Amino acid sequence: MLKLQDINTFYGNIQALKGVSITIEKGEIVTLIGANGAGKSTTLMTLSGVVPPRSGEILFRDEPIQNLAPEKIVKMGICQVPEGRRIFPQMTVLENLEMGAFLRNDKDIIRQDIDMVMDYFPILAQRRNQLGGTLSGGEQQMLAISRGLMSRPEVLLLDEPSLGLAPIIIQQIFEIIRKINKEQLMTIFLVEQNAMQALKLADRGYVMETGRITLEDDADKLLDNEEVKKAYLGI
Amino acid sequence: MSFLDFDWEYFLLLFAGGLVKGSIYALIALGYTMVYGIIQLINFAHGEIYMIGAFVALMVSGVLTIYGFSGVSILVLAAIVAMIYAAAYGFTLERIAYRPLRGAPRLSPLISAIGMSLFLQNYVMLSQTPDFLRFPSLIPDFAFMEPIAHIINSVEVVILGTTVITMLGLTYLIKFTKVGKAMRATQQDMTMARLVGINSDRVISMTFVIGSVLAAIGGVLIASRLEQINFMIGFLAGVKAFTAAVLGGIGNIPGAVLGGLVLGLTESMAAGYISSAYEDVFAFGLLVLILTFRPAGLLGKAVKQKV
Numbered sequence: 001m002l003k004l005q006d007i008n009t010f011y012g013n014i015q016a017l018k019g020v021s022i023t024i025e026k027g028e029i030v031t032l033i034g035a036n037g038a039g040k041s042t043t044l045m046t047l048s049g050v051v052p053p054r055s056g057e058i059l060f061r062d063e064p065i066q067n068l069a070p071e072k073i074v075k076m077g078i079c080q081v082p083e084g085r086r087i088f089p090q091m092t093v094l095e096n097l098e099m100g101a102f103l104r105n106d107k108d109i110i111r112q113d114i115d116m117v118m119d120y121f122p123i124l125a126q127r128r129n130q131l132g133g134t135l136s137g138g139e140q141q142m143l144a145i146s147r148g149l150m151s152r153p154e155v156l157l158l159d160e161p162s163l164g165l166a167p168i169i170i171q172q173i174f175e176i177i178r179k180i181n182k183e184q185l186m187t188i189f190l191v192e193q194n195a196m197q198a199l200k201l202a203d204r205g206y207v208m209e210t211g212r213i214t215l216e217d218d219a220d221k222l223l224d225n226e227e228v229k230k231a232y233l234g235i
Numbered sequence: 236m237s238f239l240d241f242d243w244e245y246f247l248l249l250f251a252g253g254l255v256k257g258s259i260y261a262l263i264a265l266g267y268t269m270v271y272g273i274i275q276l277i278n279f280a281h282g283e284i285y286m287i288g289a290f291v292a293l294m295v296s297g298v299l300t301i302y303g304f305s306g307v308s309i310l311v312l313a314a315i316v317a318m319i320y321a322a323a324y325g326f327t328l329e330r331i332a333y334r335p336l337r338g339a340p341r342l343s344p345l346i347s348a349i350g351m352s353l354f355l356q357n358y359v360m361l362s363q364t365p366d367f368l369r370f371p372s373l374i375p376d377f378a379f380m381e382p383i384a385h386i387i388n389s390v391e392v393v394i395l396g397t398t399v400i401t402m403l404g405l406t407y408l409i410k411f412t413k414v415g416k417a418m419r420a421t422q423q424d425m426t427m428a429r430l431v432g433i434n435s436d437r438v439i440s441m442t443f444v445i446g447s448v449l450a451a452i453g454g455v456l457i458a459s460r461l462e463q464i465n466f467m468i469g470f471l472a473g474v475k476a477f478t479a480a481v482l483g484g485i486g487n488i489p490g491a492v493l494g495g496l497v498l499g500l501t502e503s504m505a506a507g508y509i510s511s512a513y514e515d516v517f518a519f520g521l522l523v524l525i526l527t528f529r530p531a532g533l534l535g536k537a538v539k540q541k542v
Contacts, residue, residue: 075432079430099433103432
């Protein structure tokens with residue numbers, strides 16, 4: 001459904017992605033793990049059109065999208081929940097959710113979807129009129145995922161949803177991610193440093209090192225892989 | 236001097252004058268602050284948009300007078316045409332002078348802005364005239380204003396009323412409309428705004444258009460008060476409005492309005508109680524004071540630079 005082929009992305013003269021190829025099938029949870037600075041977030045920003053690749057091809061439902069502007073890519077059904085959550089701080093929880101539905105015009109169904117995400121994360125209902133900037137880290141992450149869902153994407157790109165959160169909150173958020181995948185058959189591409197959690201959740205995984213994909217396999221096989229254990233799981 | 240001896244009438248006169256001046260500053264300051272809020276650019280050519288608004292209004296009112304229109308209807312029609320022209324200028328300005336420099340070092344668009352300012356001034360000087368032109372007085376003296384006309388006249392009341400209506404309209408636009416929400420989102424986090432599907436280029440264009448329309452309204456209003464314009468009026472008004480925006484906290488919309496009013500009142504009081512020769516000294520002295528003690532401006536928040 002989503003396919004990166006030999007993607008090379010640069011920041012000025014510095015090459016951040018070196019021949020990256022990734023395939024994601026419909027309904028899968030695929031994870032991309034790797035150390036800080038490996039190029040994981042760049043992969044997502046390239047997918048979203050914020051940092052277009054210098055060469056290579058990105059196919060979404062067999063259509064090339066690597067030259068499209070970010071808003072076109074959202075419109076096609078690929079939505080990113082970026083690293084650091086990036087909640088609009090001076091907007092209320094409700095307004096943040098409405099921004100997620102920016103490209104939609106079906107007011108009634110947007111209302112229903114707001115109820116739906118508030119079912120996933122009941123705390124957001126309590127906070128609905130609070131400014132985004134005043135939420136805790138965990139609440140912001142929940143809001144960020146919800147805002148992503150509000151665009152009704154076919155593929156949800158999640159960048160480090162566990163970043164800076166307490167273990168119990170991480171657990172909660174990962175369970176919801178699984179639920180969204182099961183209930184809505186949503187395809188999920190999860191970028192994580194928290195390799196253990198991510199591989200437990202995912203169907204398949206990719207390992208990235210300094211801009212290159214070095215390993216790809218089923219998630220449970222990666223969990224057993226000696227190299228992965230040593231480098232990313234701390235076992 | 237006891238409380239009762241205080242000349243309240245004189246004070247109110249100065250106060251009304253300050254409010255009128257301040258509301259014009261505020262209208263122009265909004266354009267500076269909105270653009271700055273979104274792309275962190277001081278649009279130095281903004282004062283020229285205001286000047287062009289006044290010139291267009293002058294020409295339109297000239298034509299309409301020939302066709303026998305009268306007073307207020309001329310003013311309204313002239314203002315509408317001026318707003319359309321200013322919007323077109325603002326839109327084009329962003330397209331040719333700033334958009335190609337997106338992603339360039341911050342100094343480049345700033346210099347481009349100064350260049351556009353000089354260009355527009357000289358363009359109007361050469362294509363129109365370097366002399367002052369008389370702007371017709373289009374607002375009649377309303378009969379109901381008679382009892383307080385020695386404190387505030389009809390023109391000033393129209394200016395204040397128009398400003399208040401414009402501000403209310405702008406507040407509604409920014410708070411509740413889709414365009415307004417897109418502007419706020421872009422201001423708070425442009426990358427994230429793009430990731431929810433907002434076309435940031437379009438939002439930036441809209442910001443220039445709205446700012447220019449406000450400047451044109453200011454231009455028409457001030458021209459009908461001063462009753463004369465030339466190609467340089469944008470310069471001082473621009474500097475003052477920019478001061479107002481910085482006073483209030485650049486990038487902050489209510490701040491621009493507050494800054495404009497504070498600046499207008501300060502000038503008016505200084506001119507009335509001290510000397511009109513010192514008007515600008517007090518205006519800019521106030522700026523220095525505020526920047527010393529509250530560098531982010533009255534309503535601005537100190538921005539933490541993330542390293």
